[in-house]
Amino acid sequence: MERQTTIKDIALALRISTSTVSRALRDAPDVGIETRKAVKALAEELDYQPNKLALSLLKKQTNTIGIIIPNLDYVLATMVKGIDEVALEAGYTVMVCQSDESFGREMVNTKRLLDSLVDGFIISVSSETMVFDHIKKIQNKKIPLVLFDRVINNISVPKVRLDNVEGGRIATKHLIDQGYKNIALLAGPENLNISNERKEGYLETLKQNKIKVDKNLIIHCDFNQEYAKVATRELLTGKNKPDAIFAISDRLAIGAMTVIKELGLSIPKEIGLVGFNNEPITQLLTPSISSVEMYAFEIGKATAKIFIEMMHSEVDMSEKEIVFKPKLFIRESSNRIRK
Amino acid sequence: MERQTTIKDIALALRISTSTVSRALRDAPDVGIETRKAVKALAEELDYQPNKLALSLLKKQTNTIGIIIPNLDYVLATMVKGIDEVALEAGYTVMVCQSDESFGREMVNTKRLLDSLVDGFIISVSSETMVFDHIKKIQNKKIPLVLFDRVINNISVPKVRLDNVEGGRIATKHLIDQGYKNIALLAGPENLNISNERKEGYLETLKQNKIKVDKNLIIHCDFNQEYAKVATRELLTGKNKPDAIFAISDRLAIGAMTVIKELGLSIPKEIGLVGFNNEPITQLLTPSISSVEMYAFEIGKATAKIFIEMMHSEVDMSEKEIVFKPKLFIRESSNRIRK
DNA sequence: AACAAACCCGAAAACGATGCCGGAAAGGGT
DNA sequence: ACCCTTTCCGGCATCGTTTTCGGGTTTGTT
Known part of the structure; x- marks a missing residue:
């Protein structure tokens, strides 16, 4: 694994500061037209890719959604596809974990995703899941969460499901x-x-x-x-x-x-x-x-849309519930x- | 999303330095028994979770595997399950991307995963894929890669597949x-x-x-x-x-x-x-x-095992090929x- | 000629953690 | 009493990026 070129390399090569490079790359206003060009050219040449980790650390968001599902059968796979499509469009990447219908693995998965610092969760609970401490833990941390397909009643969280x-x-x-x-x-x-x-x-x-x-x-x-x-x-x-x-x-x-x-x-x-x-x-x-x-695909898409909406607005959606009518x-x- | 407790919070509360806290938590040798206890107790109390991003940035590894597959049909879903199982065991998390049998999306996915800084790739190519620049790009960056199921011939990379x-x-x-x-x-x-x-x-x-x-x-x-x-x-x-x-x-x-x-x-x-x-x-x-x-599940597991092996050893495995016999x-x- | 206003850019802090290096305090030996 | 080890801990740099703040140079206006 070779060292990626960083903003610092560009700065050094051009004898300018890293701040300037950063601004030039992001088309910030106060940077000279000449320097901007030079920076961009060099970035192109060195195949510079901004380091997402550094950014995530700074911004405290990873643009990642943690998905937990009981398995990958036809229905869930289709739903995940729907989620994926919308999420990608909005600049999010998904991490899919299978609980395998086991409550234990569902908890392990939440923990893993939790300290992978996902920005939020989209969950369909396992058939074993009867106690919801892990769900509450997510809520207590005020991390966005949407339940779909196999939802939990009596819990204040947005849901997308079939009637x-x-x-x-x-x-x-x-x-x-x-x-x-x-x-x-x-x-x-x-x-x-x-x-x-x-x-x-x-x-x-x-x-x-x-x-x-x-x-x-x-x-x-x-x-x-x-x-x-x-x-x-x-x-x-x-x-x-x-x-x-x-x-x-x-x-x-x-x-x-x-x-x-x-x-x-x-x-x-x-x-x-x-x-x-x-x-x-x-x-x-x-x-x-x-x-x-x-309508598995549509349910997936709707779920992701609600999730994105939660991320972008401050309004409380915890009572929101989208119910699809079967045919x-x-x-x-x-x-x-x-x- | 609430602020997570950091190492700094603990240090501040105990009036010691962050380095000491770090050492105490990792059971490093040179830290007093008393301080160690105090640190661990407080960490427990505040529900401290180390920030993976910070660690990844420092260590330059994310413990994440990027998986690209053409779709999520029965066979591939089963393989992914196999990969997942082994990967999890070894401390890796997987990011699954579907190319949807489209070459374009396969490229987009590699790019996304690439700048998500995954530690390596596990790929099954789409049916459209006839040119392998994206694969070569991965190889050029010396990032571990294993192909499985739908592999590419005439390319020097470990493969796992059926006969x-x-x-x-x-x-x-x-x-x-x-x-x-x-x-x-x-x-x-x-x-x-x-x-x-x-x-x-x-x-x-x-x-x-x-x-x-x-x-x-x-x-x-x-x-x-x-x-x-x-x-x-x-x-x-x-x-x-x-x-x-x-x-x-x-x-x-x-x-x-x-x-x-x-x-x-x-x-x-x-x-x-x-x-x-x-x-x-x-x-x-x-x-x-x-x-x-x-033997989809077994192929998945074998693939992940090779991947893990690549990560942990320095020997060249680019010619390795595991071929399962069908029944x-x-x-x-x-x-x-x-x- | 003098002063204001743009215009560019650099220094430094910050995100959360690790790890090297050096130093203070305490203990042991002569 | 002096020196040498341990033992334990703090300071600082580092990872790659953004962002705030402030300063210097140029341009333009009167």
Whole structure:
């Protein structure tokens, strides 16, 4: 690693002071036209790059955003892409840390990012996260923070998320409209907010349509894909056999689909199926899977925008919450009434 | 954002010098037991965190690795996870930038990371990248660099990658062993190394088995999933209809599978299918898809290990190349001879 | 000719930490 | 009582940059 040319080198070579060089490079007013030219020419020639560390130390800001996410699945990767795009545009660089759905690693990551002196945080909490001391620590230090996707309620901080309850509603409503009467729910981990919200929408819609809820038709399973198969098998061989399944993620839906086919049931005739996330792959399968679009990219962008706004203005945004409305894409897996 | 407590605050409060505080905190030898205790106690109380920027400026190293990748699909996300794990362990933090398969963005990213003063680079080049000035720039500055997955040949730098030719071979050989005679290739973009290497393995194996190559059976298509469907339709309705398809990625394979089913052909009886990457989803589909495992996580870890090694030793590793051997997982989509 | 006003530029402090060097105080030996 | 070691600590430079303040030279005006 070779020594970078510094402002001092230029100053020395031109027999002027570092202050002058600094001003010349930044087009400050009081510097002679001649010196300015000379400085710029030499800077170009020596491939001078200002040292960001020195600047950060002085200005007390690093132009870096710390992002903590539970993993890098399709949805989160897409969201990160959205964040990245906006952040880059605004001159920020992001540091992405995966908590791997572990609370411990989430804490370690906050600590690391904290003493990497990031300017702020953008976080989606892990499914294990039930206590929020690390979040509060960030707040106490008055460091900008935005939560997204998997947010925490009862905490005063800007949030960007999907209306998951609505997502649960539209999926369930659609299945009812298609004439399914016995709708099962493949839910995620018990304490995961987004899962429970979708479940809430499901329950609500069933009640609204005077369909009684059968607890045996609701199965919580991990996002591990094998669980989905086991759960589905359980459902379809139980005493109260469902005629439709609403899965809380496309991965779960795909697992369910496999089992349904294995059992020789036809989709959508005998069993209807709706997923969540609208991953591209849902369109590629046979049958294609109906799914709820959650606008991951847009959520990412909106999150970053709020963050940037927080950095640039002094107004309190701690109560701000942006909620995206989901949209159902109806495909073969649930469309048995011709339209 | 509140002011962090600094070494100076502690020094002032204890009426000692900053140097003493610094030494006390780092357990340096020449500092009295009493002062040491006092310093540590106060540091604890004030929640003192050393300022990394100041340290980095002084030591000229940031403990940060810049990672540039074309996107965040399953394979790369898995690799990044591997890198992350090893890097974290060694005290490094990673900055991940996506080039989005664009050469321009790859250059912009290198520049950004370069003047973020990362300690080194870990790069997988975009499919557009045909000129390597940015890579050479890194080398000229003598900054550690490791290429992985999509590497560049004819360039003297450590690399970690899969033996893609072998991957092409085992997939093709397997299809031949299963009695398929007319094997098509769904390849990736024309100038993508990994794609061409897999193709090479395919061609080589055909020749070795005295099967003549039909150029019409080789279709290059983008990783965009829709292309795969178009290409497959083209293949299966052309004059020389293949009885098997080797797809260079699972996504392409899934697209192909959809079309095969649409056309009413049975898998694996009439058409055999093998994918690449061994994504978890290949096991979930019906039929499950045979696929070549590329050990993404391990490749990520190996890459990071080489990087760390480069940082800690002075030996030249520019010729080092770690090549992982792929392994075929045989599933329903290509298994028509009972075993 | 004298004085004000531009116009340029340099010195020095500051950001937070480390590390070398030198010096004061304390202790031990003769 | 003197000298020589330890032991412990403070001063200062350093990393690369910005910024404030002040001073010198030139130009222009009356």
